[in-house]
Amino acid sequence: MTSTERPAVRPTRQRRAVASALAGFDDFRSAQEIHDLISRQGDSVGLATVYRTLSALADAGEVDMLRNEDGEAIWRSCSDTHHHHLVCRTCGATVEVEGPAVEKWTGAIAAEHGYADISHTLEIFGTCPACLVS
Amino acid sequence: MTSTERPAVRPTRQRRAVASALAGFDDFRSAQEIHDLISRQGDSVGLATVYRTLSALADAGEVDMLRNEDGEAIWRSCSDTHHHHLVCRTCGATVEVEGPAVEKWTGAIAAEHGYADISHTLEIFGTCPACLVS
DNA sequence: CCAATATTGAGAACCATTGTCAAACGCGGC
DNA sequence: GCCGCGTTTGACAATGGTTCTCAATATTGG
Ligand SMILES: [Zn+2]
Ligand SMILES: [Zn+2]
Ligand SMILES: [Zn+2]
Ligand SMILES: [Zn+2]
Numbered sequence: 001m002t003s004t005e006r007p008a009v010r011p012t013r014q015r016r017a018v019a020s021a022l023a024g025f026d027d028f029r030s031a032q033e034i035h036d037l038i039s040r041q042g043d044s045v046g047l048a049t050v051y052r053t054l055s056a057l058a059d060a061g062e063v064d065m066l067r068n069e070d071g072e073a074i075w076r077s078c079s080d081t082h083h084h085h086l087v088c089r090t091c092g093a094t095v096e097v098e099g100p101a102v103e104k105w106t107g108a109i110a111a112e113h114g115y116a117d118i119s120h121t122l123e124i125f126g127t128c129p130a131c132l133v134s
Numbered sequence: 135m136t137s138t139e140r141p142a143v144r145p146t147r148q149r150r151a152v153a154s155a156l157a158g159f160d161d162f163r164s165a166q167e168i169h170d171l172i173s174r175q176g177d178s179v180g181l182a183t184v185y186r187t188l189s190a191l192a193d194a195g196e197v198d199m200l201r202n203e204d205g206e207a208i209w210r211s212c213s214d215t216h217h218h219h220l221v222c223r224t225c226g227a228t229v230e231v232e233g234p235a236v237e238k239w240t241g242a243i244a245a246e247h248g249y250a251d252i253s254h255t256l257e258i259f260g261t262c263p264a265c266l267v268s
Numbered sequence: 269c270c271a272a273t274a275t276t277g278a279g280a281a282c283c284a285t286t287g288t289c290a291a292a293c294g295c296g297g298c
Numbered sequence: 299g300c301c302g303c304g305t306t307t308g309a310c311a312a313t314g315g316t317t318c319t320c321a322a323t324a325t326t327g328g
Contacts, residue, residue, distance in 0.1 A: 010294055010305065032284080046308040051285065071205040071315085072284065086247055097243050102236055106258050109231050113220055115260035122256045124240050126249035144274060144325055166315080180277040185316065205284085206315065 009056070017043040018053040022063060027092035028074035028085075066123060088128035097124070143190070151177040152187040156197060161226035162208035162219075200257060222262035231258070 009015075021037045029037070035050045054075050057063040064078040066085070079096060082103070086095040102122065110118040143149075155171045163171070169184045188209050191197040198212040200219070213230060216237070220229040236256065244252040 012293075012306065014307070030284085048286080048309085049307055052306085067201050067205055070284095071201050071207065073205065086243060086249055088249065089251070095247050099239055099243070102239055105233055105236055109233070110220060110258055110260050113229050114263035114266075115220055115222065115258075116266055117223070118258060118260040120256065120258045122254065124244055124249075124252060124254045126244050126252040129248035132248075132250055142274070142326090146275065146324075148276070164315085182278085182317075183276055186275085204315095 013043070014045045014049050015053050017041070017045050018050060018057075022057075022075070022077040026076070027094050028064075028066065028068075028076045028087065030068075030072050030074050034075065066121070084122045084124070086124045086126065088131055089125050090127055090131040093128045093130065147177070148179045148183050149187050151175070151179050152184060152191075156191075156209070156211040160210065161228050162198075162200065162202075162210045162221065163226075164202075164206050164208050168209065200255070218256045218258070220258045220260065222265055223259050224261055224265040227262045227264065 017038050018034070020043075021034050021041065024037065024041075031051050031054055032047070034054070035045070035047050038045050038050070054063060054065070058065045058075070061080050062077065063075050064085070065073050065075050068074050076094060081098075083096045083098050084102075086097050088094070099122075106120045107118060110116070151172050152168065154177075155168050155175065158171065158175075165185050165188055166181070168188070169179070169181050172179050172184070188197060188199070188207075192199045192209070195214050196211070197209050198219070199207050199209050202208050210228060215232075217230045217232050218236075220231050222228070233256075240254045241252060244250070
């Protein structure tokens with residue numbers, strides 16, 4: 001059997017720029033915002049390349065992508081273990097959270113109804129302490 | 135103090151057609167699919183009106199809207215109590231599920247981090263029994 | 269039936285995302 | 299260092315879902 005096909009990803013200036021931009025914030029940002037960030041850092045990367053790179057990183061599990069209320073994709077550099085997010089609706093401040101109990105629950109519910117190959121999405125939104133006081 | 139402003143919603147042929155279409159399926163459909171369904175039922179309703187009506191129903195809590203993998207909005211007539219969904223990735227078959235434990239967990243996690251005004255999204259995807267055998 | 273207000277729809281406008289494809293680049297071999 | 303080749307890039311066009319516009323129409327209460 002053939003080993004997993006590996007497309008041979010190359011370390012380019014552009015990919016480095018995207019990675020660098022991702023390291024500069026810890027909330028979720030749109031591809032366009034990240035593109036602007038890169039420009040402001042002095043680098044020049046095509047918007048299409050930003051999209052391509054973000055998608056690749058998401059596939060590789062290095063960034064998480066979710067959708068804001070308008071359906072726009074927003075991205076964030078994340079740890080590589082399975083987790084969910086607690087996101088501030090006002091400033092975007094994000095906390096990674098884990099919930100073994102929830103993981104078990106989704107599996108149980110699915111099994112109960114005979115569903116297989118389960119995956120799930122779970123995000124929590126609220127107002128963070130900092131935004132509460134202001 | 136003035137009572138809650140009530141925009142005075144009128145029962146029109148169009149809104150009836152959308153409601154009727156919604157009653158005709160129990161999986162999640164896109165606005166365009168619902169628009170097609172209405173046409174096939176013999177009614178004629180503008181696409182913009184379908185969007186407007188679906189949004190209004192969603193605000194009123196009579197339908198649930200979520201986003202598919204591509205970010206498209208998909209809609210479904212739902213019960214009015216808080217619940218989540220177990221959706222077949224292949225045929226779309228949907229089961230409404232409730233999980234008091236999960237509700238408590240999200241609240242606890244949020245409180246633990248000082249977040250307030252909590253809301254959350256949670257959807258489970260998998261392959262339903264029918265699609266498993268085929 | 270009237271006036272006031274809400275609704276509709278055809279099409280334009282928006283805008284995030286993806287596709288195109290020739291030029292530029294990274295890499296391994298020589 | 300130089301070649302050859304597959305990979306990557308980017309300017310720009312194309313897509314496609316969703317919203318906007320605004321004049322024409324429908325509903326309602328009187
Ligand atoms: Zn994450
Ligand atoms: Zn999980
Ligand atoms: Zn529902
Ligand atoms: Zn819930």
